[in-house]
Amino acid sequence: MKRLATMANALPLSNVTTYEGYDTAHTWDEEMVFGCVCDSSWDVGLGPNQRQLSEWFGGDCSLRRCPSGDDPRTADTVETNCNGVRAADSVEKGQSNNLCHVDCSNRGTCDYNSGKCKCYLGYYGEACSSMSALATGNN
Secondary structure: OOOHHHOOOOOOOOOOOOOOOOOOOOOOOOOOOOOOOOOOOOOEOOOOOOEOOOOEEOOOOOEEOOOEOOOOOOOOOOOOEOEOOEOOOOOOEEOOOOEOOOEHHHOEEEEOOOOEEEEOOOEEOOOOOEEOHHHHOOO
């Protein structure tokens, strides 16, 4: 717990803090609670250009998130913008240019075992972020 509290990428995300001191009701468990921080190929945290979720997740870090992108059907909305958005299970919010992770651009299903998207009909690309004529209704 003491070490995880100093890590900006440990979930739930929070500002880096110290978790130590004399034995009180607040720090009695600093050496008793353990956890894991899953690996990620991208920076995890609340700061600029960091994502609020790690690439690998799950109790044993064996599940993998799919590629992320903005939903091609919502041109006026940027789903990956996490500026001011509260991180999962946290009271902290993303700073300017913080990124939300949107599996398969909300236009496909993520296979968390492989980390690959299965795009819905009419969408394609690694993150399902491209739209074909089938999705737009154009011929």
